[in-house]
Amino acid sequence: MAMRQAIEAYELLDSARVTGQAVADLLRARVRAGVEVECLEGPRGHTDVIRVVIAGTDGRAGGGTAPTLGIIGQLGGIGARPHQQGLVSDADGAISAVACALKLLDMQAAGDALPGDVLMATHICPDAPVQARKPVPMMSSPVEIHDVLDRTVDPAMDAIISIDTTRGNRVLNRRGIAITPTVKEGYILRVSEDLLDVVEWVTGRPPVVLPITTQDITPYGNGIFHLNSLMQPCTVTAAPVVGLALTAEVPVPGSATGASQVVDIEQAVRFCVEAAKAFTAGRCRFYNEEEYGRLVALYGSLRQLQTLGMEAR
Secondary structure, three states: OOHHHHHHHHHHHOOOOOOHHHHHHHHHOOOOEEEEEEEEEEOOEEEEEEEEEEOOOOOHHHOOOOOOEEEEEOOOOOOEOOOOOOOEHHHHHHHHHHHHHHHHHHHHHOOOOOOOOEEEEEEEOOEOOEEOOOOOOEEOOOOOHHHHHHHHOOOOOOEEEEEEEOOOOOOOOOOEEEEOOOEEOOEEOOOOHHHHHHHHHHHOOOOOEOOOOHHHHOOOOOOOOOOOOOOHHHHHOOOOEEEEEEEOOOOOOOOOEOOOOHHHHHHHHHHHHHHHHHHHOOOOOOOOHHHHHHHHHHHOOOHHHHOOOOOOO
16 A cells, blocks of 8 residues: 555645655665755746655676666646645646655565566646636746756666646546556557556556547647647657646646545555556566567657657758
């Protein structure tokens, strides 16, 4: 269970005065946590990017060879003050990512260190702007998303789980967690069978898969509709990326308060922890390397989808 860590992360972030440094202090109180905080200034305010290295027993941070998993809390902001008081729905990406780090560090303290490193990154902004959007308003960010991605997506990540609240749509009408197909360098690949197993084991229910489109895996800023920012890490990395969405049965604004479901956050944390156990031990594949190689051989590179397109050139 990760309920204690989910509640601990929620309560810490549910403050108009919370900073990345406060999150870092909480994590540093655990064992073997390498934590960095960087304040980013943008055209509409600032946010604190926080990065955590949870070293494995055979991870590269210690000179080992085990694979490294990245866990990224993707969001616009955890709050929309002064327009809203309290945590907004969009905060769940950050809450889940922080809770993942807490759980993994608590496991280390209890003698259950993972084989490989886990790199967690997210950002903390309690007063982000709100953006008008159909069918419901969504949260925006005080800084440019590419600046955040430059600091949250690490080249050392061999695979990435991107966590984001994904309630503001009519595409998926079920509450809980859902995963996306794997995305790698412009290709939307088939859903990882290994990760479907993890979803089933964690939830005890049939797995839910969030449909994504080519539009969703292109960078923000190209003037094209995106479901949300869930898949944006795939635009700046060669690593395979899987989105982990926290969903609802009805469209919920990203700026709505009182919308976070701690049971769903806890499931998201357990999914990430179980995926991290398997991936860093070499027992979980995010994609089939042979199939991907065949696709590239037949149809060429699709890396242009990681750019702003021909007009930008």
